[in-house]
Amino acid sequence: xxLQYHLKLAEGDVAPYVxxxxxxxxxxxxxxxxxxxxEVASNREYVTFTGMYRGVPISCTSTGIGCPSTAIxxxxxxxxxxxxxxxxxxxxxxxxxxxNGDIAIFxxxxxxxxxxxxxxxxxxxAVASHEVVDxxxxxxxxxxxxxxxxTTRTADSFYAMHPRPGSSFGGYWQSSWREHFEDLKxxxxxxxxxxxxxxxxxxxxxxxxxxxxxxxxxNVLKVSGEEGTFDPQDQFDHGGDEIxxxxxxxxxxxxxxxxxxxxxxxxxxxx
Amino acid sequence: xxLQYHVKLAEGDVAPSVxxxxxxxxxxxxxxxxxxxxEVASNREYVTYTGTYRGTPISCTSTGIGAPSTAIxxxxxxxxxxxxxxxxxxxxxxxxxxxVGDAAIFxxxxxxxxxxxxxxxxxxxAVAHHEVLExxxxxxxxxxxxxxxxxxxxxxxxxxxxxGFAFGxxxxxxxxxxxxxxxxxxxxxxxxxxGALxxxxxxxxxxxxxxxxxxxxATETSASGEWDPQASFHVERESLLRxxxxxxxxxxxxxxxxxxxxxx
Numbered sequence: 001x002x003l004q005y006h007l008k009l010a011e012g013d014v015a016p017y018v019x020x021x022x023x024x025x026x027x028x029x030x031x032x033x034x035x036x037x038x039e040v041a042s043n044r045e046y047v048t049f050t051g052m053y054r055g056v057p058i059s060c061t062s063t064g065i066g067c068p069s070t071a072i073x074x075x076x077x078x079x080x081x082x083x084x085x086x087x088x089x090x091x092x093x094x095x096x097x098x099x100n101g102d103i104a105i106f107x108x109x110x111x112x113x114x115x116x117x118x119x120x121x122x123x124x125x126a127v128a129s130h131e132v133v134d135x136x137x138x139x140x141x142x143x144x145x146x147x148x149x150x151t152t153r154t155a156d157s158f159y160a161m162h163p164r165p166g167s168s169f170g171g172y173w174q175s176s177w178r179e180h181f182e183d184l185k186x187x188x189x190x191x192x193x194x195x196x197x198x199x200x201x202x203x204x205x206x207x208x209x210x211x212x213x214x215x216x217x218x219n220v221l222k223v224s225g226e227e228g229t230f231d232p233q234d235q236f237d238h239g240g241d242e243i244x245x246x247x248x249x250x251x252x253x254x255x256x257x258x259x260x261x262x263x264x265x266x267x268x269x270x271x
Numbered sequence: 272x273x274l275q276y277h278v279k280l281a282e283g284d285v286a287p288s289v290x291x292x293x294x295x296x297x298x299x300x301x302x303x304x305x306x307x308x309x310e311v312a313s314n315r316e317y318v319t320y321t322g323t324y325r326g327t328p329i330s331c332t333s334t335g336i337g338a339p340s341t342a343i344x345x346x347x348x349x350x351x352x353x354x355x356x357x358x359x360x361x362x363x364x365x366x367x368x369x370x371v372g373d374a375a376i377f378x379x380x381x382x383x384x385x386x387x388x389x390x391x392x393x394x395x396x397a398v399a400h401h402e403v404l405e406x407x408x409x410x411x412x413x414x415x416x417x418x419x420x421x422x423x424x425x426x427x428x429x430x431x432x433x434x435g436f437a438f439g440x441x442x443x444x445x446x447x448x449x450x451x452x453x454x455x456x457x458x459x460x461x462x463x464x465x466g467a468l469x470x471x472x473x474x475x476x477x478x479x480x481x482x483x484x485x486x487x488x489a490t491e492t493s494a495s496g497e498w499d500p501q502a503s504f505h506v507e508r509e510s511l512l513r514x515x516x517x518x519x520x521x522x523x524x525x526x527x528x529x530x531x532x533x534x535x
Contacts, residue, residue, distance in 0.1 A: 108379065108398035120456050125396040125422060127379035130404050137401070151396060151473065187391055187474050204422070205456045 004076035007048065007061065008041040011080045014050055015057035017254040018082045019247075020073065022089050022195060024062035030088070030247040031060055045069060053251045056258040060250075063087075066156060067115035067198035074202045084257060086132060087199050087212035088250035090242070091152060091191040092220035094184050099216070101242060103147040103249055104190050105136045106212040109197035112155040116201040126154070126200040131257065132211025139252035140213075145245060150190035152212070154197035159230065163221070166228025181221050192220050209257075213249045215242045275347035278319060278332060279312040285321055286328035288355040288522045289348055290515075291341070293464060295333040300508065301359065301515040302331055316340060324519040327526040334358075337427060338386035338467035345471055355525060357403060358468050358481035359518040361506055362423060362460035363489035365453060371488060371505050374418040374517055375459055376407045377481040380466035383426040387470040397425065397469040402525060403480030410520035411482075416513065421459035423481070425466030435498050454490060461489050482521070484514040 003010045019030060024047040031037035037051030045064030052058065061077060063070040074085065091104055098104070109126035111117065116126065133149065140147035155161065161180050165173035184192075196212045203210030217236045224230040274281045290301060295318040302308035308322030316335030323329065332348060334341040345356060362375055369375065380397035382388065387397065404420075411418040430436050432443040433450070453461075465481040472479030487504045 107401055108396035110392075110396060111394040121381075121452075122393050123382040124456055124458075125379035125381065125398055127396055127398050127422065130378050130401060130408075130420065133401050134405060149401060151398065183392075187395055188476055189395075207457055 004080060006044060006072050007046045007076045008043040009048055009076065009080050013040045014048065014059040014061070014077060014080055014082050016081060016083045017056065017058050017258065018077055018085055019058065019060040019250045019254065020063050020085055020087045020199065021060065022063055022065050026243055027060050027062050029243055030250065033247050033251055034058060046073060054255050056255050058251065058254050063195055066194050067113040067154070070195045071115045071198050071202065074199060078206060078208060083208050084132065085199055085203055085208065085210040086250050086253055087196055088246050089193055089195060089212070089214045090217045091193040091214035092218045092223065093191055093216050094181060094189050094220060098148055098190060099146070100218060102216045103140055103145045103245070104152065104214045104216055105133060105140065105147055105149045106152045106191065106196050106214070107133045107149055108151045109200055110151060110153040110189060111197045111201070112153055113197050114156055116198040120201050120205055124201060126197040127204060128200055128211040129203070129209035131260070132209055132253065135256040135260065136211055136213050136249065136253045138256050139249055143248055143252060145249065148190050150188065152191040152193055152196045153184050153189045154194060155192065156194070158194065162224050162228065162230060164224060164228030167224055167230040185221060191216065211253070213246065213253065215246045217242070275351060277315060277343050278317045278347045279314040280319055280347065280351050282351045284311045285319065285330040285332070285348060285351060285353055287352060288329055288357070288525065289353045290329065290331040290518045290522070291334050291344070291356055291358045291468065292331065293334055293336050293360050297511065298331050298333050300511055301518065304512060304515045304519055305329060317344060325523050327523045329519065329522050334464055337463050338384035338425070341464045341467050342386045342471060345468060349475060349477060354477050355403065355522070356468060356472055356477065356479040357518055357521055358465055359514060360462055360464060360483045361486040362462035362483040363487045364485050365424065365458050365460055365489050367490065369419055369459055369485055371485050372510055373485045374411055374416045374514060375423065375483045375485055376404065376411060376418055376420045377423045377465050377483070378404050378420055379422045380425040380469055381422060381453070381458060382466040382470065383424060384466050385427055387467040391470050391474055395470060397466040398473060399469055399480040400472065400478040402528060403478050403521065406524040406528065407480055407482055407517070407521045409524055410517055414517060414520060416517060419459050421457065423465050423483070424453050424458045424461040426461060426463060429463065450489070460485065480521070482514065482517055484510050
């Protein structure tokens with residue numbers, strides 16, 4: 001395929017295994033863990049590095065925030081030869097047993113986004129490839145990270161749907177938001193973020209593989225104050241090496257997958 | 272917990288791991304693969320056997336057809352101590368590479384049922400527990416079974432309003448390309464219980480998975496418009512026993528994993 005319109009990538013520019021952070025600023029950070037890497041494209045929110053990590057060809061492309069820009073990234077990456085997608089991002093949690101700094105491994109997503117519905121009906125499950133999930137579990141164990149396997153709630157909004165007025169500008173609020181987060185907690189949903197569902201749905205309908213890991217930055221039920229104010233700049237915990245740990249999780253997951261792929265011939269499309 | 276209203280079971284009657292066929296008539300067939308088995312309850316469509324398979328305590332309870340009766344079965348089973356659920360049923364193939372007699376292992380389900388939507392919003396995924404999934408894949412490989420891993424279309428309708436399916440040619444336009452659209456999303460199979468099972472187990476923090484024997488080719492019948500399940504469905508006792516073996520081995524592998532973990 002020729003040069004892709006948004007990503008500015010052509011066939012040969014990316015490895016079959018692609019890490020997908022949201023933030024373009026994190027791509028060089030992720031690539032700095034690899035043995036070799038080079039920037040292959042940069043346009044809008046899409047920055048791509050390609051290189052080698054412990055003998056495995058690997059790429060990293062930022063998706064921007066949200067499912068619409070992520071769907072574009074997936075479409076164009078698949079066209080130039082990407083076959084395994086691992087989202088690496090940050091997330092909030094709904095669960096009290098999950099601490100800031102822990103790793104969440106997503107086996108599935110609740111589809112509170114718009115883009116994935118335009119591809120497949122809402123009844124369709126946003127489910128990760130079990131091979132990616134299993135490799136991520138192995139990576140977490142090997143790196144000694146505290147990890148939780150479960151469902152993420154992927155939503156198209158960052159500031160809406162909080163339990164009290166104050167998260168959206170000017171105190172704008174809807175009564176249906178009051179117990180929304182509590183309901184998600186009761187559903188055993190582990191994490192909240194903004195991209196996983198469309199990645200899982202698209203990979204699944206195309207017969208490709210996807211998974212996701214994230215580092216937990218906050219408990220979304222505790223992050224807004226008594227008055228409902230939500231100031232992520234103030235309240236999110238970016239204290240230490242979260243992003244580095246995330247990058248290690250993603251890169252190791254890819255390495256383990258590549259190792260297993262070499263042993264077992266290519267995964268069946270339905271797996 | 273005391274005696275449960277529908278399944279007529281009390282605490283101690285079932286093992287922590289329960290196999291879930293739809294048909295009450297299949298419970299005894301599945302239990303015939305165990306080392307020991309006894310019937311512990313029978314009421315309406317709910318028949319339960321409990322026993323031991325290669326050293327692992329195991330139970331089997333029929334759910335009846337569809338998500339509503341399945342939701343009742345697993346609500347009551349969970350109350351009396353069931354912690355791992357494995358649906359073991361039959362399904363129709365939605366993809367050409369899925370053939371009659373193959374085993375299907377479900378990692379997820381399309382939620383085209385009513386019951387699961389009353390528990391959790393439709394955005395919520397029907398997804399199998401990864402440990403059950405990995406155990407089923409390992410069991411299928413050990414047994415040398417031809418198998419597929421993927422999504423099943425869990426529907427409340429057996430006779431859908433498409434030409435040739437519903438009585439009297441009743442038809443709804445929304446169903447005209449529904450099968451083709453489902454096939455295009457790479458859904459492997461269609462059946463009637465997995466979606467609700469996976470959603471309920473997930474929200475309770477319990478483990479669930481599902482395996483099925485492919486008993487007909489839904490793509491073929493949808494293409495020809497001629498559909499007579501009595502004539503076209505194939506559920507041989509031998510293939511059913513093969514599926515039973517796959518279910519029991521999955522439970523055994525999970526039991527081993529649990530014992531390893533408890534020993535750590």
